[in-house]
Amino acid sequence: MNWAAPLAFAWAGLTLVVLVFFLLRPRRQRIVVASLFVWRRTIQARADDTWLAWLRRHALLLLQLLTIVVFTLALARPERLATVELGPPVAVVMDVSASMAIAEGDGTSRIERAREEAAAFLNSLDDDRRTSLITAGAVPRTLVAQTSDRAEVIRFLSGIEPEASHGRLDTALDMARSLASPAAGGIVALFTDQPPVEASNPVYAGVRTVVVGEPAPNVALDSFQVRRRLDKPDTVQGMVAARNDGTTGAAAEILVTAGRGSPTSRAISLTAGERQILVFDDLPVAAGYQAEVRAPDDGLSADNLAFASLAEPSRLSVVVVGNDPWPIVRALQAVPAVTAQAIAVDSFDQDNSTADFYVFQGFAPELLPSTSAVFVQPPAVPSLGLDAPTSADTHPLAMANSPLLKSIDVGDLVSGSDVTYAPPAWAQVDLSVGERALLAHGVVDGRRTAVIGFDMAGAGVSQAPWFPLFWSNVVRWADPFAPLPDGAHLEPGRPVRLIQHPRSDRVAVTNPANETIEFTMPKPAVLDVTVPGAYTIRQFVGQELVAQTSIDYVPGIAGRIGLAGVPAGPGATVDSAQRIQHQVELWPWVAGLVLALVLVEWWVFHRVRGVR
């Protein structure tokens, strides 16, 4: 038994108020009777049940106190963990692409029809099914994950509106399958205005597709980018991606306008679902550019315009912390789009540093940063599993396909005062000396991490011809905005740091591959998100589940996964045995008991006074 609002027990103080009122009540009425002779005989006959007589005399007081106690219990919201068997899960995918805003002949929009269809579909399901709701926009989102609260899903459903972009149905359907795998009896239902172009497309395998809207073309601009031409910097190249999200083919005209100049146009023909990229060369340099698509029967005009401007590429901010950082800083400054900064160890203030990644030279901070970190000849770092360095005594052996040694001839490497480490489990060894690593890299707690045993301050290394190239490789690999080299089609952004529930001491994360990773608080939990799909995150106090949520990882926006304050309410903790554990609120029952007590009080009150 848990209490969702234990502070409500303070209301029990009302019992004191009732007792005070009871003590201060008007004195009882005095009635002069001829004699107590018969009264004493009557009372004597009832003396055997004295305590019962006392209860009867104070029945109203006891009922009032009991009512307050039960009322307090109701306010404290008692709940208990219940386990119920559940049916196969259901995932509803709502297409929220711009075309869903198209109004049909009767005035209702496609999204309204889709909502109605989805609601009817949900209401036709058995109550024991867990339901997820996913929107398929430019960035698919899981609005509700595996909940048994159907009303919650309907409520979220009613708030879905189209976005001003195309929908990534493939990604959304992948997420839906991870939540409700059709192979395991789950149902994935897609509500869209875009019927599958190819029935055999594996994206739609096992998906129940409900198409809303009348057949019509919907030509939209998918993307619009401009850049200076490398060969002719005085001219600009524009790339327009046009897409037909409609259900019929359409002829369209693409117009690109540079500043206030005259538009340049191209005619294209798009079949249903087709996407084409058009390149407009030799555009003049201007402050801004506009692209427009015009189609005679276009269902939606809101997605026909796009704007772009020339922008300098963003630069990567790297901070080198060490007592002799300048050779590394100089090498980093030679890397394009990198801003390198040197900070002495004593001056390093991690809390106020916002670098994109760090290089620590002969030093390791107490709390590791949440972004990429490169350690140059670090001391022992227990949190990384690094032991104390030892000197390298033989020539190193390079591993094939090392991203850090790309285009570097291993034979040029000079071994001076280098050190080696026992390779941690997370590390991929690039250079080994016997069983130990001279250079290694890997992802630990979602953070790209490299350990370098070279003596970077030594002249033999810092002046070697491969030195800038090596650091260019390091930057390329350690760039936190670059995709991890795991072949995933999602592009992970910064490592995801889990926010701890105030009461939890343990976090368990189950990834889409059904692998569970556990973190023990208060160690910072950084989620390594390399696999797209749904992650179920549960937080515990001992064995008690205190919070859980399910998320889908979306690159670029999920830098933090807020778990704090997420109650284990209607959202369910799901395990493979098709059982659900959820907190059942008991307060409605307790409130009903309060009402019953009040009725009993009313009855007793009037029964006593009915004698009058």
Next chain:
Amino acid sequence: MTERTNGAALPAFAPDAALRAKLANLSLVSQRPHGHLHTGGRRSRATGSSIEFADHRSYSPGDDYRQIDWNIYARTDELFVKVRESEETLVVHLLLDVSGSMASGAPTKFEVARAVLAALGWTALASRDVVAGASLGVDLGETFAPRQGEAYVARLFEFLERQQPSGETALARAVAAYNARALQHGVAVLASDLLAPDAPRAIGALAQRGHEVTVIHVLDEDFVNPAFADEVELVDAEGGDAVEVLGDADLLNAYRQAVGDWTSELQRFCHRRHVRYVPIRSNWTVEDIMLRRLREHGTLA
């Protein structure tokens, strides 16, 4: 309008003219002789020297010569003496409970009891019975010496008018004190609410003294059928003792049952001792009590 008897104003509790007219044909019933062969208003089962002829019997030595019927001797030549009925004087003892508990009720039990005894007293005096009386409280109170004749009606009413209910009850002690006065036994009428544990002992003492006892048990409606709710404090009108009770339906029903049991006990007790038990309510009229209830129970005839 104030009535007057022998020039004195009648108190309010005294029977009015209409009631007196109806009571004129009634008298208190005595079912056995009490041995007071004085000139009275009622025939006695004993023979005596009154003028009422009863029978003749043969002369026996020692008989009064004056009672020889010489006419019969002349006709039969035998001596017969006249046997005449004796006229008995009945002593009616009117005993009024003046304890504080008699002050309850509307009208009070005391008022009704006093009015009934006044009417009985008038009836007895009008029938040439001897009337004596006393007020009974925690002890024997004021007494009314035996008097005969209507001339003492006003004195009797004055005696009754002086009585007021107050104090506690010790009926047995008061009756014992009354018995100790060694008055002639006769018909004793005790008007009381009997709200005292020793009430049966008092009744028994009266009966044992040789009186023909009539107990007029006066109760008021509030006592028999109380109605109150909530937690109340009941205060004894006599002793001032108090008890707290919750006047719920169960308790009140139990109380009514207890009252019924108590009156039944008293009735059985009286029946065993040949005592007339006449339960009345304070809200009944004196006329109804006198002309119907007391006649039904054989006290008046």
